[in-house]
Amino acid sequence: MxxxxxxxxxxxxxxxxxxxxxxxxxxxxxxxxxxxxxxxxSRLSNVRLLIGSIIIAIALLAQFYPKKFPENRDFLIVCIGLYVVFNGLLQFISYTKEKNAILFxxxxxxxxxxxxxxxxxxxxxxxxxxxxxxxxxxxxxxxxxxxxxxxxxxxxxxxxxxxxxxxxxxxxxxxxxxxxxxxxxxx
The missing domain is CATH 3.30.160 (Double Stranded RNA Binding Domain)
Incomplete structure (x- = not known):
């Protein structure tokens, strides 16, 4: 046994x-x-999760905004800009802080x-x-x-x-x- x-x-x-x-x-x-x-x-992981949630919220906002394309052009440009900025921030954290880390x-x-x-x-x-x-x-x-x-x-x-x-x-x-x-x- x-x-x-x-x-x-x-x-x-x-x-x-x-x-x-x-x-x-x-x-x-x-x-x-x-x-x-x-x-x-787990503070760094929590920050990454928060940033990821913000990225998802931006994408959902851009997708389901009540107005159709020509009218929401400026809003979409802002969403795309924010999406790129927050994704860049997420990559920066991964590259500078995490590297190959498995545990903090x-x-x-x-x-x-x-x-x-x-x-x-x-x-x-x-x-x-x-x-x-x-x-x-x-x-x-x-x-x-x-x-x-x-x-x-x-x-x-x-x-x-x-x-x-x-x-x-x-x-x-x-x-x-x-x-x-x-x-x-x-x-």
Whole structure:
């Protein structure tokens, strides 16, 4: 019975789909970081959702405006301009703030650290090398540590059947978190 429940709880992916592999690893990283006392900071996601909602509202307004085309020309020009501006803002946020980030956190409760973490990952197409980076959410803060990076082949964490060997993966991610936090102890 224990082996059947372990089989149900195992995380399996398609080893031929690098998006699927990266998604599973990113979810597992999020679990590890949260298990270490870091709460997720969803403010940036909420801002992106708000901007997306504004974009949808502008598009709906332009589509269902009561007047027909020649009469609503100026209104449509304003809507198109606003649509472009808000989409540009959304792309700017993605490009400058998010980059490859999979998780933003607050500092752990009760810690002396005043910054959370930015956890980012990369798994290039046609590559088996997964790169995980942990950095400070505010790199200019006095309590910010130097970013730490782990690059390892995904073949070290998966069986031939595509099952994630969570113990090995969690150990590597926890060691990376410890390396990031250990930087402060050596100062």
């Amino acid at each position: 224990a082996s059947s429940s372990a089989a149900k709880n195992s995380k399996k992916t398609n080893l031929l789909d690098h998006h699927s592999i990266k998604h599973l690893l990113d979810e597992s990283v999020t679990e590890v970081v949260k298990s270490r006392g870091y709460a997720e900071d 956190t607050y500092p752990p409760a009760g810690s002396f650290n005043s910054t959370g973490l930015v956890v980012s990952s990369k798994l290039p197409r046609f590559s088996d090398m997964y790169t995980l980076t942990i950095a400070s959410a505010d790199p200019k803060s006095i309590s910010a540590n130097k970013p730490v990076v782990l690059t390892k082949s995904v073949t070290k964490w998966f069986t031939k059947d595509g099952v994630l060997v969570e113990g090995l993966f969690w150990k590597d991610v926890e060691k990376l978190i410890d390396d990031y936090n250990g930087d402060r102890k050596s100062k």
